[in-house]
Amino acid sequence: xxxxxxxxxxxxxxxxxxxxxxxxxxxxxxxxxxxxxxxxxxxxxxxxxxxxxxxxxxxxxxxxxxxxxxxxxxxxxxxxxxxxxxxxxxxxxxxxxxxxxxxxxxxxxxxxxxxxxxxxxxxxxxxxxxxxxxxxxxxxxxxxxxxxxxxxxxxxxxxxxxxxxxxxxxxxxxxxxxxxxxxxxxxxxxxxxxxxxxxxxxxxxxxxxxxxxxxxxxxxxxxxxxxxxxxxxxxxxxxxxxxxxxxxxxxxxxxxxxxxxxxxxxxxxxxxxxxxxxxxxxxxxxxxxxxxxxxxxxxxxxxxxxxxxxxxxxxxxxxxxxxxxxxxxxxxxxxxxxxxxxxxxxxxxxxxxxxxxxxxxxxxxxxxxxxxxxxxxxxxxxxxxxxxxxxxxxxxxxxxxxxxxxxxxxxxxxxxxxxxxxxxxxxxxxxxxxxxxxxxxxxxxxxxxxxxxxxxxxxxxxxxxxxxxxxxxxxxxxxxx
Numbered sequence: 001x002x003x004x005x006x007x008x009x010x011x012x013x014x015x016x017x018x019x020x021x022x023x024x025x026x027x028x029x030x031x032x033x034x035x036x037x038x039x040x041x042x043x044x045x046x047x048x049x050x051x052x053x054x055x056x057x058x059x060x061x062x063x064x065x066x067x068x069x070x071x072x073x074x075x076x077x078x079x080x081x082x083x084x085x086x087x088x089x090x091x092x093x094x095x096x097x098x099x100x101x102x103x104x105x106x107x108x109x110x111x112x113x114x115x116x117x118x119x120x121x122x123x124x125x126x127x128x129x130x131x132x133x134x135x136x137x138x139x140x141x142x143x144x145x146x147x148x149x150x151x152x153x154x155x156x157x158x159x160x161x162x163x164x165x166x167x168x169x170x171x172x173x174x175x176x177x178x179x180x181x182x183x184x185x186x187x188x189x190x191x192x193x194x195x196x197x198x199x200x201x202x203x204x205x206x207x208x209x210x211x212x213x214x215x216x217x218x219x220x221x222x223x224x225x226x227x228x229x230x231x232x233x234x235x236x237x238x239x240x241x242x243x244x245x246x247x248x249x250x251x252x253x254x255x256x257x258x259x260x261x262x263x264x265x266x267x268x269x270x271x272x273x274x275x276x277x278x279x280x281x282x283x284x285x286x287x288x289x290x291x292x293x294x295x296x297x298x299x300x301x302x303x304x305x306x307x308x309x310x311x312x313x314x315x316x317x318x319x320x321x322x323x324x325x326x327x328x329x330x331x332x333x334x335x336x337x338x339x340x341x342x343x344x345x346x347x348x349x350x351x352x353x354x355x356x357x358x359x360x361x362x363x364x365x366x367x368x369x370x371x372x373x374x375x376x377x378x379x380x381x382x383x384x385x386x387x388x389x390x391x392x393x394x395x396x397x398x399x400x401x402x403x404x405x406x407x408x409x410x411x412x413x414x415x416x417x418x419x420x421x422x423x424x425x426x427x428x429x430x431x432x433x434x435x436x437x438x439x440x441x442x443x444x445x446x447x448x449x450x451x452x453x454x455x456x457x458x459x460x461x462x463x464x465x466x467x468x469x470x471x472x473x474x475x476x477x478x479x480x481x
Contacts, residue, residue, distance in 0.1 A: 009198075010139075013221050013224075019217075019221075028186065030126065030150070031183055032093070032187070034155075037306075042168065047173065066303075066435040068117040068121040069120040069123055071428070072120060073430075074424050076424060078420075081421045084197075085200055089187075090188075104178045134408075143357045146356075151349055161339040275418050275421040279418060298402055299432075302399040303437045309392055344396040347397050351401055352364055361476055366468035368402040371394075372398035376458060377454075379392075
């Protein structure tokens with residue numbers, strides 16, 4: 001009997017209107033995450049002034065969000081692999097929007113810290129949006145599509161900078177929190193029409209449901225499915241004693257679904273521990289450990305550059321420097337500089353889009369990480385405002401480019417059965433970098449240790465570049481397992 005896989009079907013139908021609709025929904029989830037995280041650089045200084053908190057407490061406001069994301073990324077990834085991508089898309093959006101809205105009404109700093117921690121837990125599900133989108137994309141289009149997808153992050157950062165520029169000047173930081181939570185609510189009305197990932201359905205042996213999804217793709221894209229019956233070419237599993245034969249894939253769907261439910265009931269007990277064993281199996285161990293560090297470094301560097309935009313100006317005017325005159329920067333200038341550096345992500349995306357299909361995923365990541373370190377280098381000394389903004393512009397472009405390619409590379413490395421869990425754990429490890437980053441970017445700069453702070457960023461970026469060189473697999477042009 002003639003058969004085809006999900007990859008065969010997606011490659012035959014190509015990237016069309018269906019994928020564009022999936023991109024729009026997943027992209028809005030990415031906009032939400034970008035807005036919720038980038039508002040921290042605006043809210044922190046305002047909260048410090050209103051409630052007279054210390055520099056350490058100000059940095060805590062950012063750190064608790066990343067601590068929440070650390071927990072949320074891992075938890076949502078496991079839920080996604082166990083109960084489906086759609087489940088996470090719904091509940092993470094509900095949780096994020098609800099907690100974000102409530103945080104605007106915080107009566108004191110402790111309450112604000114607690115609610116922003118819960119916002120971080122919700123935002124931790126953002127990586128599922130990217131995994132879900134990629135599972136609909138043909139192999140030949142993945143590089144370009146991830147760059148398109150990352151453009152939504154840039155839209156979120158620019159939108160948040162613009163919103164802060166207008167809202168904080170006219171109203172206050174509470175209104176900024178309220179308006180930032182609104183895009184997440186916009187996702188909810190469209191949930192009923194979004195499909196489950198056909199790769200996830202195949203991994204769960206729900207072949208009839210996967211076929212229905214692929215038929216919807218075929219109808220909307222107006223392209224025919226390959227002839228034959230959908231089958232699932234499973235990866236070899238290191239934690240399984242029995243193997244499946246080709247005949248098993250061609251059993252009647254009802255029979256295999258019943259068998260699958262029984263297997264799921266048994267495997268549920270092993271839970272996250274089994275997934276972690278799979279990720280640390282000999283076949284995946286080196287990739288997993290290196291990905292954990294690179295995610296940590298990218299998160300540390302990217303959010304560090306975002307926070308440096310506001311914190312360096314305070315450092316330059318409050319700490320002794322070699323400059324003969326240091327002008328006090330107006331708040332409007334701070335929002336302007338943040339807006340300008342947010343725009344740096346657009347050239348970063350363009351460059352990464354060109355390089356990722358030319359020199360590959362690995363080379364693109366390490367080259368952009370080393371270039372980011374080069375841009376930050378001169379900031380070990382106090383520089384004037386224009387040069388500081390220009391250097392941060394270049395650093396943010398490179399940080400965004402490397403993060404974008406990393407979001408493409410990680411799902412390509414892992415097989416479907418542990419993809420969301422693997423990317424979720426790596427994202428969680430990355431959020432440790434987000435937790436530590438404010439302590440460096442805010443804590444060290446406010447105590448006039450600019451040289452030491454920038455040196456820490458330089459060291460992390462260079463080590464991450466070396467880690468990218470050591471990745472064992474180049475996934476350019478490779479099918480998703």
